[in-house]
Amino acid sequence: MQALKIGIIDLVCKSPSKSLWGKIMHANLASIMPQVIATWCEQEGHTVTMICYTGNEDLIRELPNDVDLVFISSFTQAALLAYAVSNYFRSHGVITVLGGPHARCYPDDATQYFDYVLGFTNRQIIAELLNNCTRQRPIGKKMCAGKQPAILCSIQERWKFIEATLKKAPFLKMVPILGSVGCPYTCPFCIDSTVTYRALDFQTISSDLKFLLTKYKRPWIGWHDPNFGIRFDETMQAIASAAPPKSFHFIAESSLSVLTDDHLKKLKGNGFTALLPGVESWYDLGNKSRSSHITGAEKVKQISDHINNVFHYVPYVQTNFVLGLDSDAGAEPFELTKRFIDNSPSAFPGFSLLTAFGEAAPLNLEYQKAGRVLPFPFHFLNNHLAMNVKPKNYDWVDFYDKVIDLTEYAFSPKAIYRRLMHTRGFNPKWMNVMRAISSEGWGRLKFYRQIRQNLIQDRSFRQYFEGESQQLPEFYKNIIEKDLGGWWKWLPAGALSHNAYAYLQKTS
Template structure:
């Protein structure tokens, strides 16, 4: 096999950005699989250049030149930029490959713009692409292994491709790691809901943590596990055997079921500084928080007590909620969340709008059968900028009124002051403040106000939300064009639209 020149592009950002938050934090949002793919390709004897696009670089100057093959990893919100880049590289004669969450969620759309689209990816999957590095036109080829790989290159093996991205972070430099793939819980909206839980090799974890102590005085590590600590004892033993107590600082997303007080004591000893538990709803999904038989105010009180207890052991907690679930009716879900904000002032609440990401979860078939999924451009599908499901129990203006009211309450001066005073250390206070005044707090509030205004004043805009027309409002088209900048000219024809019912139609063909 001839030696190939390969480019690997990790799209953290969907376009240029110069916010303080992006400059400080985007380099810390790098994905693991692009680094894995770059490592595998180099181990096969190919020449590899990898870039992580954080939005602060001049992307055109950063792109690998004169390559035969380009791998692009993208979340759905950056899919249009990925499509434009693929079009550009194809015009240069390169073969293009898409991986990442968007490739898993929307493979039938992505194959229109890429030569290969990858689902679950093993080394053998990459080997197949390398062995058949030829254009696939007019439609690309979808490749997917049956499940997640049982082992992946660790930090030490990936370091060559990780270090340049970490150097872009001016202060806080966070190393991504994995202890497991899949999840034992079955949250109906989640891409990991049908992926079996599978721990990765603990010896690799130990080796990587030991390696990081040779690179940083006190490393920061974020676990990218969908639910960290399922095999709690094994995880903690791997950490404690690799490094002295608290010599490494950890961030993890986990469930309240795992985050018991006994476990938190062990996590404190092992250097855990930030935890992100999923609460999701006051009326369902209680298995993750040991509240399966509780709902409403009783659940609020129980979880508030639990989260407040967590602050005895960790200085930073983000609690995650999903707004617009089918179980939500009237004012109660929003008022209960306000109550939680009051009872748990130190926690940072993360709000997501219910979104159906293509083939991400079987429940999306039900949404599509009911005709509820809207064709919002991928650019806005990031759980925040657009809810592509017509709410079951709310009219659109009413829903946005409630989302705006909750967001304004959560990031009011009073709430910010209480959060600042209740937060235990400077780093956590700084993080909370930055997130509140950036696009996550005030920025989203401004955007929601614009959406509500258009819903009220622009009948065509409202018809798009109601599914009465598929004509994209200029409001959204203009944002896409501005964000893509020079890459707008490379956006393939038809890329602004997609079939929101493709998953259902494919499933019907398979079962016919």
């Protein structure tokens, strides 16, 4: 087997960026699988250069000019940048591979722009690709292991790639770790809803944590599990066996059903400083929050009480909501969320617009059967810049009126001040304020107002939202061109559009 020069690019953002938030946080959003694949490639005898793209790097300069193969990992929002980068390297004779969530959600679209598109990937898939690495054009080759790998590289094995990325983070340096893959819940809109839950080796978790204590006095660690703590006692034992209590700072996304008093005491004792539970809806998905038999105002009270109790143990909590679900109708779901914000002023509210990511979830097939999916460019499919599913119970202007009103309420100066006063600790206070006044709070509010104005004043814009026209409004094209900067010229012809009904057509 010929030794290859391999480049691996982890796209944690979708465009060149000089923002303060990006400089502080983007390096902490690095994915695990690109690091694992980089390690596997080296172990197979190849030379690897890896870049975690935070928006500041020059990808052409940082990768070797004689690279043979380039892996790109991308979420859907960064897909157009990934397509442009692939086009550049393919034009120079380089073979390109796409992995990550976008490859799982839109594999048929991606095969137009990459030689290989990877679904679930294990070491055998990587070895097969490296041993038979040839151009696949005009249509790339899809490869998939069928399920998530049961074994990943340890943190020590991939440390050189983690360390290089963390050097880009000026203050907070967060190491990514996985304790499990898949999810036991079946939220129909979620990419992990059909992925079988599997805990990873607990001894490896313990060994990883012990290794990190040789690098940092009290490491910051971000659990990338879709739902942390399902095998709670074994996970806590793995942490406890690695070091004395509070030797680490942990951040995790978990469900409220896991966050019982007994579990919260153990989380506090083991150094958990931030939790991100999903509330999602006041009328649906109650199995994640131990509220499957209650809805509406009763659920708001129960969830508020639960969240306020979590703050007795953990200083930072983000509560996640999905806006525009089919179970929502009228003003009530938005007003209930306002009531929750009043009742739990310490919690940072995270809002997502309902988004159907291609083949990611079974519910997407139902949306496509109903003709409700819109072909918004991938660049805007990040849960807040575009809602690509026509709402079932709202007119578009009415829906944006309510989203704007809720966002104004959540991130008003008064709400920011209340959150600041009710939050303990400098870091949580700073994080809440920065997020509220950045693109996540005030920035989204400005964007939503512009969308509403366009819906009212521009008939062609409204027709696109109604599915009456496939012509992309210039408003969106101009944003993409500005965001991609120098990469715009490398965006392949046709990449701005995609078949929003590919999932339905391939299953019919």
